[in-house]
Amino acid sequence: MSRAVGYRLVALGVCVVLLSGAFVLAGAGYPAPTSPGPDLAEPDVTPADLAGDHVETGGVVIATDPVIIEVTDGTTTQRLPVENAPDVAVGQDVIVDGTLTTDGTLAADRDRTVVREPWETTYMYAVSVLGALFVALRIADGWRFDPETVAFSPRDTPLHTRYLSEEEASG
Template sequence: MATAVGYRMGALGVCVVLLVGLFVLAGAGYPAPPDSGPNLADPDVSPKNFAGEHVETGGEVIATDPVTIEIEDGTSTQRLPVKNAPDVRVGQGIIVDGTLTTDGTLVVNRDRAVVREPWETTYMYAISVLGALFVAVRIFDGWRFDLNEIAFSPRDTPLHTRYLSEEDTDG
């Protein structure tokens, strides 16, 4: 029995080492993406210092004629007019990259802009949490962890069946 546990622990260790090796290999196999320039949402970055340069930033749309976004860097808030912006509405989030002009306007490539509704992030996290809870409940209901074997094994009777059948006989 002890040798079976030892083999399982060894196999688990080999799998973990292989997984880490695959992560390292995947990270080393692809070049880093090209630098897209400074991010105006970083602290202590002023648009005036980057006139004529390629920058990227994101913020909330606060006006549409002309499109103006509000950029927060954690300590201060900047307003930046955007030229050639995609169709947006006030309150939407937008991520853009483009070239800053000397007057502080960002001329963007509208095909590369990402526009998001304010509720999309909340929806994404809520669905992810619900999905994770569903999977956790299904695993807990149908499987048990055997400490002696260091393995998951299916339950003889799922918990929901056991508890539902007890309630049905009482009533």
């Protein structure tokens, strides 16, 4: 292995360490935003203990008149009536911010309530995966990796051009 390849490997290692350090700094170097209150989806939190407190929680709408959401903490499921809720339909996911009343109803702040359709998360991940595949194919098409020099270099002829030219010549 030549000296230049060794320097490139060391430089690559330093870059990976610096990038990892930047991720740690970004996650730990800044204070976490203040929470608006306890989340009813956390284990060991019961609505009766939080009467009159400001809370935030999320769940699936199971009824609309009155609005009732199903909140799950991973082990238990509870049903929570919501007053002053925005227009929702059964099956939608909601994140509700508001005050818990003494009768166990969540008085929602409409301006801070988020309503999502169940397919939106799947759509977000599908578009992200397609975008990542498109970028990976573009990189593989236009660049090649030389393991001897540990370097990327542009291809003289992109793969798609090479294969299209071969098909036209044989066809």
